[in-house]
Amino acid sequence: MAQVFPAERELRRVIGAGHSVPDRALEGVGERELLELYRSLVLLRTYDERSVVYHRQGRIGTYAIFWNHEAMQAGAVHALEEQDWIFPSYRESAIGLLRGMPASTVLSWWRGHPAGWWNPADYNVASICVPIGTHVPHAAGLAWGKRLAGEDAVAIAFFGDGATSEGSFHEGANFAAVMRAPLILFCNNNQWAISTPLDAQTRAETLADKAVGYGMPGVRVDGLDVLAVYEATREAVARARAGDGPTFIEAVHYRAAPHATADDPRVYIDLERVEEERQRECVGRYERYLRRLGVLSDEQAEQIRGEAAETMRRGIAQAEAEPAADVALLFEHAYADGRVAFASELAELRRLTGGTEAVEPDEGPEVQV
Ligand SMILES: Cc1ncc(C[n+]2csc(CCOP(=O)(O)OP(=O)(O)O)c2C)c(N)n1
Ligand SMILES: [Mg+2]
Incomplete structure (x- = not known):
């Protein structure tokens, strides 16, 4: 029997904002998990900021910046189990780090060196997908295959708002819904596809509304709230594992950095909006939340940042030590x-x-x- 799932249009939030929006409690997440999430956010932020510097120094090639996209990546990955598969786009290039991939591997990828290609089965992380949306059917196929094989694994595909206009997004989403594949369609809606704004991309009022047409739930979350992302993904994972099929998650924010190191967004973007968004940036927001809870001390924060910086120092040294291909x-x-x-x-x-x-x-x- 077909079911209609009206999209959940209200943006989900867990982390509050000042006095007007209070923090919300998140069930089943203890201090250890909260700190692990912080560690992942800091690692990704450090990776991203160092990569822009390495690019400027000529040590890596053109680089797709993911500054302020970290909450979506870390929040979603933490809701998965190890056997679950991740299908990243170029925007999630360093997501493998959260699965133990060395930083040197990802840096080598951006150096165009063969050492940057890994065996996906080593981390359950597929290759970084540069063509927009072509990995959505791959993820749907893998998820369906896992189901046919009786394996308890789900897949998550990360893609942008622009990707929802691509045929392969439609094919993957429809196929997953029809086959009840255990798939999470995770849309990073940063409201830009390079210089194409969201209102030139779709007439739909929200991207989550598209899910209704596929017969799957659509959920909207604040993309800068790592706990809201975690919660929405955890529910989607539970649904997929229970055999109820895919979920579409629309994580809403506004791109606060250039599309890539080769882009100059000042000629097209709303700079005031960028400034507002930078004030809400996701790592500091989560850090303040942890401090309100009394979970994070200055020493812990310092140590976690130091470890991430060291990971990057080692990573670039190893990548540069690779013999030329x-x-x-x-x-x-x-x-x-x-x-x-x-x-x-x-x-x-x-x-x-x-x-x-x-x-x-x-x-x-x-x-x-
Ligand atoms: C099939 C295809 N068409 C065009 C491009 C060129 N291109 C690279 S990034 C990009 C924008 C994609 O925007 P979106 O899906 O919103 O992802 P974001 O970059 O914002 O994360 C385009 C059109 C491409 N890589 N692949
Ligand atoms: Mg986009």
Whole structure:
């Protein structure tokens, strides 16, 4: 029997704001979990801020900044179990760190080095997806497969507001709903797709409303409230594990940093709104909440920040210590058919990149492209 799930449009919040909005208690989360969540937030924030510096120093390539997106990433991941799968977009590039992936791996990815590619099964974290929304059907398929295999695992796919206009988002969401796949569709609604604002992206009043059409619950949360994100994801995970299918979570905020290091948002963004959003930034907000509860001391905060800084120092040193990759790798896996040879192109590339090795011209069949 089909069921109608009207979207929950009111933004969920747990962390209060001044006197007008009080803090709300969150069931089943003790001091240890609260501090672990803080550790994850600080690690992600440190990763992001250091990466912008490394980019400016020419040590990593173009980098997709996720400053103030940390609460969505940490809150959602903490609601998962280890056997659950994460499908990140470029905006969640460092999410593997929360699963024990070394910082050097992610930094290598941004350096375009092969050491930046991992075996997804080592962390249950899929490759970073750069094409918008193409990982949504992958996540739906994996979730469905886990269900067919009788395994107790759910999948979560992270994507942006812009991705909800893509065909692959629709295909993945509809497929997951029809198959009751244990999937969480997590939309980071930062209200921009590079320079395209949300109101040019959709006529829907909220993105969560789209969930109604797929026959799944849609929930809206304050994307800067790590505990609201955690709570909404925990419910979606429970629903998925119970065999009730997918949930769409719309985490609402406003992008407070450039799209990426190659972007200058001053030419299109609302700078006043950015300033307001920066005042509500998610790590400081959570830190103040913990201090109100008396859970976080200055020494603990200092120690956690110090550990994160050290992780990054070690990470960049390890990434830079990787021997340069052989440019032949660019060609070796371009075609499944090994008969296709690229010797002359490779020789040209070696010449351009200063390689000395002489390469004989291609032997093998002519290839029609
Ligand atoms: C299929 C596809 N089309 C276009 C692009 C170029 N592109 C890169 S990021 C981006 C904006 C995506 O915005 P959104 O989905 O809101 O995610 P956000 O970057 O805000 O996290 C676009 C269009 C791409 N990577 N893939
Ligand atoms: Mg966006």
